[in-house]
Amino acid sequence: MYVKKIAPSLNCGLDLVGEVLYGKWKIRILWFIHEGHLRPSELQRKIPDATRRVLNVQLKELEDHELVTRTIYPVMPPKVEYHLTDFGKTLIPLIQSIGIWGDEHQERLRRVILKKNELTF
Amino acid sequence: MYVKKIAPSLNCGLDLVGEVLYGKWKIRILWFIHEGHLRPSELQRKIPDATRRVLNVQLKELEDHELVTRTIYPVMPPKVEYHLTDFGKTLIPLIQSIGIWGDEHQERLRRVILKKNELTF
DNA sequence: TCAAATAGGGATAAATTTATCCCTATTGCC
DNA sequence: GGCAATAGGGATAAATTTATCCCTATTTGA
Numbered sequence: 001m002y003v004k005k006i007a008p009s010l011n012c013g014l015d016l017v018g019e020v021l022y023g024k025w026k027i028r029i030l031w032f033i034h035e036g037h038l039r040p041s042e043l044q045r046k047i048p049d050a051t052r053r054v055l056n057v058q059l060k061e062l063e064d065h066e067l068v069t070r071t072i073y074p075v076m077p078p079k080v081e082y083h084l085t086d087f088g089k090t091l092i093p094l095i096q097s098i099g100i101w102g103d104e105h106q107e108r109l110r111r112v113i114l115k116k117n118e119l120t121f
Numbered sequence: 122m123y124v125k126k127i128a129p130s131l132n133c134g135l136d137l138v139g140e141v142l143y144g145k146w147k148i149r150i151l152w153f154i155h156e157g158h159l160r161p162s163e164l165q166r167k168i169p170d171a172t173r174r175v176l177n178v179q180l181k182e183l184e185d186h187e188l189v190t191r192t193i194y195p196v197m198p199p200k201v202e203y204h205l206t207d208f209g210k211t212l213i214p215l216i217q218s219i220g221i222w223g224d225e226h227q228e229r230l231r232r233v234i235l236k237k238n239e240l241t242f
Numbered sequence: 243t244c245a246a247a248t249a250g251g252g253a254t255a256a257a258t259t260t261a262t263c264c265c266t267a268t269t270g271c272c
Numbered sequence: 273g274g275c276a277a278t279a280g281g282g283a284t285a286a287a288t289t290t291a292t293c294c295c296t297a298t299t300t301g302a
Contacts, residue, residue: 004238005257006291009170013223014149014216016230024143024260028135040279049130054260056280065233076268077278087229094218095135101215102134108208109137112186117125126287127260145290161249175290177250197298198248 020065023058025050027095030084033068034092038081067091141186144179146171148216151205154189155213159202188212 009015021027025047032046040059044052059082062068067088073079084092102109130136142148146168153167161180165173180203183189188209194200205213223230 002258008234008238010231010234011170012149013220013225013227014152015223016227016234017219017223018145018148019234020230022143022145024139027139028133031135041277049132051261052280053262057260061237064237066229072279075278077270078268078280080279087226090222090226094215094222097215097218098138099134101211102136102138104134105208105211106134106137108187109141110131113129113131113137113140116182116185117129123288162247172291173250174292178290193249196248198300199250199298201249 020062020067021091023061025055026058026062027098029055029058029062030067030088030091031095031099033082033084034089034095038083040080040082043082062088141183141188142212144182146176147179147183148219150176150179150183151188151209151212152216152220154203154205155210155216159204161201161203164203183209 008019010019028047029043032043037043037046040052040055043059044050044055047055059068059070063070063082066085068082069085071081071083073081129140131140149168150164153164158164158167161173161176164180165171165176168176180189180191184191184203187206189203190206192202192204194202
């Protein structure tokens with residue numbers, strides 16, 4: 001496991017949120033769990049651009065940060081479900097607002113993002 | 122300048138938001154500009170944990186993404202001001218909500234973040 | 243006259259995050 | 273019997289992001 005060398009900034013609310021939500025897929029993971037995609041394999045299908053490995057890593061961090069719980073069912077083949085904690089649920093309205101903002105400004109966002117990258121792909 | 126090798130995911134609103142807000146200091150930069158800290162040197166004083174260099178880099182990206190404008194005053198010593206664009210201003214309510222959530226859950230966030238890192242520092 | 247403030251960029255190193263690859267185990271299905 | 277689905281972890285490479293260091297220029301003030 002990677003061990004940090006630089007202490008995080010924890011000065012204000014925004015810093016703290018950054019520490020737990022900063023991760024390429026974390027917000028989407030929380031959203032899809034909220035939508036009822038509870039099992040790792042379902043999440044992977046919903047987020048095909050993320051590798052299985054990185055989903056596991058980020059789920060583990062979300063769990064450590066008490067935003068989700070992990071339940072293991074002792075069956076074979078293995079079955080695991082993630083659920084939002086009450087704490088995690090309090091983030092849903094925020095994530096929803098962010099998603100709505102992104103959807104509303106979709107065309108513009110797509111344009112400015114591609115403009116910056118157009119030489120690349 | 123760094124050129125990306127992997128195409129970004131641009132499937133949904135959340136993906137798009139991620140592309141423009143993902144950056145260690147971007148949200149805080151937007152917030153402080155909103156608060157009236159318009160000049161690079163002021164921003165640096167507000168965010169001492171970020172280096173001058175990385176602030177410049179992230180401000181440039183925010184400008185490319187049309188969230189802020191950069192105004193150069195032809196005076197000496199140089200004076201530059203950043204302002205939110207109308208587009209950028211539409212993000213402020215979201216950022217405010219995020220900050221409030223972080224402030225409200227400050228103790229808990231601090232605890233879970235430090236728990237994960239306690240072996241490190 | 244020298245230091246500090248002002249703004250910013252290039253080159254490179256370091257830190258961090260993601261991706262790739264491979265391995266474990268069990269059950270049901272063809 | 274072999275293959276897919278299930279869940280996940282270790283080791284390592286690659287990608288990406290941040291940090292460090294140094295350089296340009298000008299004016300004001302000590």
